[in-house]
Amino acid sequence: AQTVTQSQPEMSVQEAETVTLSCTYDTSESNYYLFWYKQPPSRQMILVIRQEAYKQQNATENRFSVNFQKAAKSFSLKISDSQLGDTAMYFCAFMKFRSGGGADGLTFGKGTHLIIQP
Amino acid sequence: DTGVSQNPRHKITKRGQNVTFRCDPISEHNRLYWYRQTLGQGPEFLTYFQNEAQLEKSRLLSDRFSAERPKGSFSTLEIQRTEQGDSAMYLCASSRGQGSNSPLHFGNGTRLTVT
Numbered sequence: 001a002q003t004v005t006q007s008q009p010e011m012s013v014q015e016a017e018t019v020t021l022s023c024t025y026d027t028s029e030s031n032y033y034l035f036w037y038k039q040p041p042s043r044q045m046i047l048v049i050r051q052e053a054y055k056q057q058n059a060t061e062n063r064f065s066v067n068f069q070k071a072a073k074s075f076s077l078k079i080s081d082s083q084l085g086d087t088a089m090y091f092c093a094f095m096k097f098r099s100g101g102g103a104d105g106l107t108f109g110k111g112t113h114l115i116i117q118p
Numbered sequence: 119d120t121g122v123s124q125n126p127r128h129k130i131t132k133r134g135q136n137v138t139f140r141c142d143p144i145s146e147h148n149r150l151y152w153y154r155q156t157l158g159q160g161p162e163f164l165t166y167f168q169n170e171a172q173l174e175k176s177r178l179l180s181d182r183f184s185a186e187r188p189k190g191s192f193s194t195l196e197i198q199r200t201e202q203g204d205s206a207m208y209l210c211a212s213s214r215g216q217g218s219n220s221p222l223h224f225g226n227g228t229r230l231t232v233t
Contacts, residue, residue, distance in 0.1 A: 004160075035221070045161070045209065045224035091160050105151060105163025105174060106222065 002027045002094045006109035013082055014117050020067075021077045021112045023092030031097040034068065034075045035106065039089040048090070051075065053097075079114075087116045120144070122225035124210050130231045131200055138196045139228045143212030150193050151222060152185055153209040154178065161209055167193060200232045 003026045013019045025034070036048040051059045051068050058066050063083075067076045079086055090113075093106040123142040131137050143150050148169050153161035164183070166174035169190040179185075182200075187193040197204055207227040213220040 043207065044226045047221045050221060105166055105176065108160030110158070110160050
């Protein structure tokens with residue numbers, strides 16, 4: 001079974017600062033996907049960024065980037081130039097890959113509540 | 119793309135009653151997932167459909183829970199003889215494609231309160 005650990009229950013930074021959210025995971029799988037989801041107060045989960053484990057290059061989506069360290073099983077999210085609208089719960093999630101198609105459920109961490117202060 | 123729709127948004131029920139939730143996925147998505155989220159926790163996987171076939175069920179899904187997706191479109195999640203421990207947000211998500219790299223799109227959830 002997979003586990004995902006987010007060790008920071010809450011973080012608070014000033015607008016325009018850069019913030020890094022940490023995530024570690026444990027798995028015996030060699031092929032998998034990692035995700036960061038954002039859940040604003042409206043409660044709808046939104047995909048922020050995705051990383052395929054077989055790719056060495058870190059994924060980037062505009063102000064959001066990851067630091068994926070496969071050997072250390074670490075997957076941190078960096079938010080640059082943070083904005084008030086970034087205030088939300090952020091969940092790290094793991095999905096194992098199945099050859100030939102098919103899927104498995106996402107395993108989520110407990111989340112980090114990120115607060116962007118004006 | 120109207121997004122994943124879930125109804126009702128809120129449900130309050132008395133212990134022992136049955137409840138049913140509905141999820142309408144994004145129309146071209148063949149995969150549908152149910153998750154449960156309690157306060158202060160991340161979502162926990164409950165079950166997964168590919169088209170009308172229920173392919174995965176979590177151990178969290180006790181025999182009081184049943185999910186269906188009869189025509190491969192909308193899905194229902196029924197909880198029989200509800201217990202206070204069933205109080206949670208129930209999230210539905212959908213995705214498309216045959217591979218595991220299709221991102222999940224989540225609905226707003228149904229918040230269940232069992233009194």
